Amino acid sequence: MKLRIGSVLIATAMILTVNGSAGAQTTAISDGVVKIGVLTDMSGQFSHESGEGAVTAVKMAVEDFGGKVLGKPIEVLVADHQNKPDTASALARRWFDVDHVDMIGNLINSSIALTVSGLAKEKNRIAIINGSGSSRLTGDACTPNSVHYAYDTYALARGTGSALAKDGKKSWYFLTADYAFGHALEADTSAVVKALGGQVVGSTRYPPDSFDQSSFLLQAQSSKAQVVALAGSGNVLVNSIKSAQEFGIPAGGQTLAGLLVWITDIKSMGLSAAQGLVLTNAFYWDRDDETRAWSRRFYERMKRMPHMGDAGDYSSTLHYLQAIQAAGTDEAQAVMSKMREIPINDFFAKNGRIREDGRMVHDMYVYEVKRPSESKADWDFYKLREVIPGDQAFRPLKDSACPLVKKD
Template identity: 50%
Template sequence: MVALAAVLALFAPSGAGGGERRPLKIAMFADLSSVYSQSGGKGAIEAARMAIEDFGASAGAPVGFVFADPHNNAKNGAAIARKWYAEGVDVIADVPNSAVALAVQQVSREAKRIVLFSSPASDDLTGPSCSPYSVHWTYDTYAAAHGTAQAIINAGGDSWFFITADYAFGDAMERDASDVIRSEGGMVLGGARAPLGTMDFSRYLLQAKNSQATVVGLAVAGQDMINALRQASEFSIVQDGQRLAGLLVSIADVNSLGLQIAQGLRMTSAYYWDQNDATRRWAARFFAKTKRMPTMVQAGVYGALAHYLKAVQAVGGADAEAVMAKMRETPINDFMTHDGRLRIDGRVVRDMYLFEAKTPAESKYPWDYLKLLQTIPADEAFRPLGEGGCPLVSER
């Protein structure tokens, strides 16, 4: 963990002419060393810096920026968040783990300060645990399950065995995918729980193979997803007649695996760098800084902070109530989102996209990994507002 004293010392006016204005203080959690370091990590920090470069000057005050790695530990995340808010941090961005995010969201609610989630997936963040001060920006388990699982069910995958991350994200992903499967008349034949950071998935894959389920659903993410998919190939899961469903696959995972292994995988995403001219222009800027194409999480960090900074400019300050109201009333339009909107439960609603990993022969240039199968309209992609159990909905 980064030492807090050193972290907070970075909060200083960024440029001359600030006068008596208090700097706007932006903090961020990032996984710099563990399972989510490729999908978020240093790239997410760079995306945040890009948003501050592009929109920070218009916010009406100097901007300070700092980050820390909570090491996927909810207690660490809550303690750092509490300290940051006490020191005057206005907004916390990203948070690379659902369990940490749920803990940070509670601290945010108590402090009445804003938190912007891009990495965490659990849709409980906008369900029973929802907060008037949090924004779930990029995607969630409901969207991922209803995109990828629905497509696989439509293609005949009617019986499933889950290998699930043993914490809040995995719980939510398996639950949401199971709801889709059962609603379509399918069956869940069993499952296994894998600790975060599992290196050897062999015993879980053997259970999946012995279940004779049509589909092996992988409700894991990041390096865990890479390990599971690579070892599934070694176990000849697909070759022996079962299908693999990676319920949260990123372009970083495909890049690590290579198309020889990843080909045919279907995934639901809010962003792919090669969709259109706007996505390519932003990706080119990101690539120039990182030498990698951005994931949807990294693109979402930029989008969330850009929307926040525009709201700060519009209301003339960082008051959380005023900024959240402005963010909700302002349509979201950027390189990855068209006419998106922020609901009262904290969910950003936007179109999602179902992609399939190309075969090696189909890929024509570096990072040419995915082909679009379907655009999922916003109102179909995300859970209906009244079904999540968010208390803020009934209070309206």
Template identity: 50%
Template sequence: MNRYAAGLCGAALALAALSGPAAAQISDDVVRIGVLTDLSGPYADSGGRGSVVAAEMAARDFGGAVKGKPVEIVSADHQNKPDVASSIARRWYDVDRVDAIVDLPVTAIALAVQAVSKEKHRTVMITAAATSDLTAKTCSPTSSHWTDDTHALTAGTARAVFERGGRSWYFITVDHAFGHALQKEATAVVESLGGRVVGTSRHPINTADYSSFLLQAQSSGSDVVAFASVGDDFTKAIKQANEFGLTQGQQTLTGFLVYVTDIKGLGLPVAHGLTFSSAFYWDQSDASRAFAKRFQERTGAMPTKNQALIYTAVTHYLKAIDRAGTDEAAAANRAMREMPVAFFDRPATLRADGRLLYDPTLYRVKTEAASKGPWDLYEAVRTIPQGEAFLPMNPACAAGQNG
């Protein structure tokens, strides 16, 4: 080999070293994770300060550092406004050197921040917003969706309730895109199984009086009254359903996006018998109980599924950085998709499109007589196989094809 060729060879090796594992590094010498949540509005109980605590616990349990570099958790209140959330995400990425954003309740906010993260080539882990579009349509190689999406919330639940005798359905639906999506996907399952929808009532966000809707549902004679809403809309409707005697009758009441804090706030005399599916319940395993005990010591409440998924997602992200040797978004997300997910003893994996796959559980709220403590609220009815719960992957959303 002549001297010129040897020089070219040496240069090539140097470039390879810079672009390969030897160049792997932590940007800014800090792994900075932003919890973008609702700290003061209707989702503050299911997310809020508890979301920040869950992220902090994950960082601390990981040792507070990865590859010798510290892990820092920052947080902000998006005020349930997509423009505010987008502005915070841009500032975090451009100025504050945030490497990843997690949480994101509200569909419009999650979609907005997902778009910013794709543009800025940063990691986003969505643990609260539920629309299945986050992987079915607007997927990204650096985005992952951890919570049970609108398809899982409805398809698995609707099938399970149908199989337990729920052949005819009446929907009380919040009149916006999220409520419409829940009803549409649940209806498709019910009708595909031979059931039918006998009626629908739609109401605006923040409705105060549900009496006319509940009376229509009661008089419909349906087997199931399904509430396609979330947060205050859901809990107010359930409270009034109890006042009208629906919880004492023959109809099965089912929700779709339900948090343990909702049930705790309603109380067992009101919520007992309510049926829904969930990715997480604090009492599902030894691992979940151990985490919940520590979380309760810090917050005074048991973790919601959103908060538990934040702990899971942040832990998995830090493991991926450790494996990849870098917090560069593409490399870290490839590693995230290659490793099994530690999900409180429940088998779970991240699909190539970023969809977390697992087997949700159908739960029913306990009666007061069956409950053994203030947070002993759910009983498991059956496991929902992931094949029933989640949509097949859109081939265009395989990692690297929608980047």
């Protein structure tokens, strides 16, 4: 009798162990599906820097991963935040609370990225930022649930500011978009300029949706600054550079510096208007064989070449899915731990790594826009001036304001 009871107890324990293991396997992926939300500008002034391109890149990554992770399907949701932080916040809350979205990506517009990364921390989900640039995202506003992937204002300032300083350009005037990204870009670039012995002779802040820059450009022209720095992006930047050419600012000896320039901007304004611009970027489609191969695939879908936001959206999504696979779960902190642990080696970055402040560290590149006579084909826009190693491109941890960073 004792033997029989013992056998029953052993059998029961085995059943519980098996059931427990099965339960762990079925709950490894919450709700039985991994949901990725692409929260972006689908229709506004930043849509050519994100929008359909971001959606396409994320879907390509999901397809290349096989459409499933840990045996469960991967679903991509898309929403247009219309460049309104309150709209973005409402969409993100619904996605987290009702739709059980695990990760929200792209997040063009720094005010929106700051809002949603805070929500990701609150809800213990993940935010991966490729569209927005404010260095605050890995500074005082860093979170354990967010990753700043493709670029930031510090890296842009470090690259373009240093390159123009080497050309002897010492005096700067800023035209700055009056929101988080523009403020951060002006502050970071000003710091680089001053550290290299230059000076800021003036600045003007404009509403980010102000398409007529005439009065602001005339102020910059009258300042006689050697560099007129455009600390903004989107259609406003394109219009500003076109207007600057019409006003004869470059012809008068002042250098235009687009502090965030996307290759789609160059396409929009044309090489005649853009020639000579010095810019810093994380990705160029024609950099090497790997970038060309992936870019051709992207071109087949979008009928345009990808920029660093597109490439970053693909790379970061693939890295996120690889981290889920390695962690054996989609639980946010387990996945974040694996994302920081696993190096990034793909067409976008070699030996990239995610630091404790959420910054993905990788090489950055300083390019100059070709003259029309130098371009051999459509989208052949850039010539390389300098490669900035990752450990020099981004703000050193010792200077970080991120509360997650441990300092000696």
